[in-house]
Amino acid sequence: MPESKAKAAAAQDAGLEAGALVNVRKRQARSAETRTNILNAATQEFAEFGFNGASTRSIAKRANVLHNLVIYHFETKIGIWQAVMRHALGWYHQAFEERLAGLRGVDPVTKLRLIQLDFVRMAAEHPELHWLMSHEAGQRGERIEWIINTLLGSGFETWRDLIVAAQEAGAYVKGDPLHLHYLFIGAAGRIFMLSAEVEHVLGKSPFDPDFVEEHARVVQELFFRDPPRKS
Amino acid sequence: MPESKAKAAAAQDAGLEAGALVNVRKRQARSAETRTNILNAATQEFAEFGFNGASTRSIAKRANVLHNLVIYHFETKIGIWQAVMRHALGWYHQAFEERLAGLRGVDPVTKLRLIQLDFVRMAAEHPELHWLMSHEAGQRGERIEWIINTLLGSGFETWRDLIVAAQEAGAYVKGDPLHLHYLFIGAAGRIFMLSAEVEHVLGKSPFDPDFVEEHARVVQELFFRDPPRKS
DNA sequence: GTCTATATTATGATAGAC
DNA sequence: GTCTATCATAATATAGAC
Known part of the structure; x- marks a missing residue:
């Protein structure tokens, strides 16, 4: 102060x-x-x-x-940056915790589907969050260390548990769950980080609300699989 | 000069x-x-x-x-930057054209599989390329306009045609082919752009050669589908 | 808390000797 | 082509009046 x-x-x-x-x-x-x-x-x-x-x-x-x-x-400049990261990541974690709290009792496959849908919509509405992490998470350095040590909580465990549960139900693609989570992050969010290029190539903005929903649908088609029929 | x-x-x-x-x-x-x-x-x-x-x-x-x-x-500073972009994107396009030339006559499904494999390996070996585009492609501006107008050639058409052909063979997930290409770019490349965070969460570097191959395998499992049996 | 003024270092770019 | 020296501007940060 x-x-x-x-x-x-x-x-x-x-x-x-x-x-x-x-x-x-x-x-x-x-x-x-x-x-x-x-x-x-x-x-x-x-x-x-x-x-x-x-x-x-x-x-x-x-x-x-x-x-x-x-x-x-x-x-200091680093002081503003830290305040920004605390605020942005804090908001992000809170949003997911509240969403998950609201889904108490729902089966894990549905739960994973729904929070992934939220993730895609959030990536479209708040691409800043992806950018803020992106600028730091690529190279080792003091700032990413600070993020890991002071802001990165146990959020990944939640994702891992949900993915494992969905895999056990035969509803999700096989593989290391956290690895799959990063595949999901990339598939879900990257298109919004390349919006200017995407707009030129696809002829429409990825932020278009209809496109966001279609995008979310396709992303889920990539990762979710039809569970084997019972008896 | x-x-x-x-x-x-x-x-x-x-x-x-x-x-x-x-x-x-x-x-x-x-x-x-x-x-x-x-x-x-x-x-x-x-x-x-x-x-x-x-x-x-x-x-x-x-x-x-x-x-x-x-x-x-x-x-000028913009002069260096343009030289960098010309060099990096030129090398990238050349590498793919040579690869595709070597695959003349190969069926499109195999071709798509193989150049996607190359794409993943290149993303691991040369993440700079993804970063260079990433820094510019997110917001409209003079530099992304320059890239689009002077460096972005017809590379996307090749990807689109291959994806369409693979879809028609029932071997690739359905959806807009160029949209799917961006999903692929995200799934394939994002993990290498978050390497410092990934290393902490996954406990190993995404650049580890074994991981790169496993990553490529899982990415393909997301997008490729078993074609319906004939007869 | 905000404003004016200023110290100090870093930055893009140029001039001229060799 | 490279090196030394320099300029003008923009950056982070501080001091002190109000």
Whole structure:
């Protein structure tokens, strides 16, 4: 935390008369808004250009704030980046946990089908997430280490368990479940990361809602298999 | 072309005594070597960091040359980038054309199987190619337009025709052939672009030769289907 | 919290000696 | 073709007024 920010927090903790308190709250609201704007702008910039390619100035410009406010709110460039990753991956994990919680009791094959459908739709709606990971996950380095150590939780176990269960039911293609999960990630998400090229070759945007659904359907046809008939 | 380079070429065209000619040839050889070193270094840098993230100085450092030689040999930053793309995509297209030429007369299903196998092996051996495209193909912009207009040839038609033929033989999953090609590209290549994360989650490098072959096998299991029995 | 101003380093690009 | 030196701009980051 920057010193000035810490001081402001301390001033708030101390007793303040009513009028001053209102002003403090107004300022806090504006601060929170600025911070959010910067965070969203930084998400887009880091997704598009990667850590090196993005600049605090372009982030500030996109967020419509003065460039030094980016550093003020997040201390360093790596600080903004970490905040972006925490926010993006946190949101992603939460979305899946809530989805899975809603599917309690559903059989694993259906469950896997449904969260894979969600995954495809999310890849179309939030390709930034794929880009953010993509820029880091390709080469060893401090940032991917940080992601692995502080943000990558036990999400993969859930996918693995569901795939194993679907395989045991004879409903999913055979093979190492986590390997298959990465095949799925590639098949499901890559087309949205190549959207400009795809648009030229296919003659339509992969983000077109109808296409997204068709895409999800075909992806599932690749991985799911008809289970053997019982008796 | 830089003026100094044009002058050197002119001097070469003029008559020169034997000793001087040898020196000119030595210089040309060194120049060509420098250019090649820069091109290879630039390929790695652009693949890793994208156009904005890479710098002419980091390219020069990697190539072990003085930083201004990068500009001398390629005029501008976009000039180096274009040379990299021409070289990388040219090599890629040539490799496939030669492979296909060698497969003249082979039935389309086998042909598709074999060039897909090559594609997977190439993605493992040269992930730079996927990165170079990846950094540009995600968003509209001058560079992807340049790629589409000057480098993207008729390669996609070949893939489409082979996929259609394999579908007609009942040996390939149904669906829009070019859409399926992008699904294949994602399934085949994405795992190598996430190598650092994959290594952590799977416990082994996706570049491991045995894994590459297993990966290629599973990818084909996703897309190829048993054709209906005859008679 | 925000704004102006500034320090410092990195970057793309050029000029001129050899 | 390469090397030294340099320029102009853009980058990360900080200091201090309000």
